[in-house]
Amino acid sequence: MKIVKKYPDGVFSWIDLTTTDIAAAQAFYAGLFGWEVDEQPVGDSGVNYTNFRLNGYTVAGGGQMMPDMLAAGVPSNWMPYVNTDDIEATAARATAAGGVVFMPPMAVMDAGSMAFLQDPSGAAFGLWQPGNHIGAQVVNQPNALVWNELQTRDTEAAGAFYKQVFGWGQRTNDGYTMWDQDGRVQCGGLPLDPAWGDAVPSNWLTYFMVEDVDATAARLGELGGTAVHGPVDIEGMGRMMVAQDPQGATFAVIRFNGPVDEPPGEVEEVG
Structure with a gap:
């Protein structure tokens, strides 16, 4: 197993789930992906936070x-x-680029600092400046x-925004956009289908890598989740499925036909 020790600036480094039923979600993802559940209190706030782990290392x-x-x-x-090494400066660039900072940077004890933003097309994402918590290991x-x-209603505006905020390079082929940080492709984008209307x-959309999409789809149903799209083959890429957990959070799973890029940043091999 390869463990990330430090992320470069401007790449995705963490994901987390906000859910209407954390206990049910813990059981669901433990069953679907084999994640271990590590629930800890957040200081003296009375609130708990779950770190999902694989072999003791954080994944989400x-x-x-x-x-x-909820209301x-x-x-x-x-x-x-x-990931950012200067969350205040990154949030300022996001505002200058036409984004919205709907939760300003705040410290999460000694774990790091976080902020929530919205790009000009309306897509929400977070910033993470690591302290003791580097992100997903x-x-x-x-x-x-x-x-x-x-998945966006304005690919052009989104691309300009992410270039200004993070310096991402961009290339588009057959309607699919890929963004890179310092030459390393790390995320993609596509226009929302107009047939979906304003409901979406x-x-x-977060993708998890799996070894067998169809077996994952079978477990998904057994655990109370729903297949929204697929499983389906993607020519030249692999096989994927878009799914919802029992509480309605949407995610995707994918199996690639070929090798996958190494984890970004400083990496250590263990086990």
């Missing part, structure tokens, strides 16, 4: 949705975070984060 986080969000009807969701390996995909907002 999760927490119970706050009562005001407002906010759906369960996965949130991706981009396991990525680009089975049952862990491998890709994030922007611009969003970032």
Whole structure:
């Protein structure tokens, strides 16, 4: 297993789940991906936070949705975070580029600092400046984060925004956009289908790597989840499925036909 020790600036480094039922979500993802559940109190706030782990190493986080969000009807969701070494400066660039900072940078004890943003097309994402918590230690390996995909109503505006904020390079082929950081492709994007109407907002979709999409689809159903799209083959790429957990959070799973990029940044091999 390869463990990330430090992420480069401007790449996705963390994902976490905000859910209407954290206990049910813990059971679901433990069953689907074999994740271990490590729930810890957040200081003396009375709130707990879950670190999901593989072989003791972090893969994702999760927490119970706050009562005001529940009352407002906010759906369960996965949130991706981009690593930054200066969260205040990054948030300022996002505002200058036409984005919205809807939760300003705040310290999370000694773990690091976080902020929530929205790009000009309406897609939400987070920023993470690491302290003791570097982000996901396991990525680009089975049952862990491998890709994030922007589904947007304005690819051009989104591309300009992410270039200004993070310096991402961009190339588009057959309607699919890929963004790179310092030459390393790390996420993609595509236009939302107009046939979906306004019901689906611009969003970032998180992909988890699996070894067998069909077996994952079978477990998904047994655990109370729903296949939204697929399993389906993607020519020249692999096989994938878009799914929802029992609380309604959307994510995707994928098996690639060929090798997967190494985890980014400083990496150590263990085990």
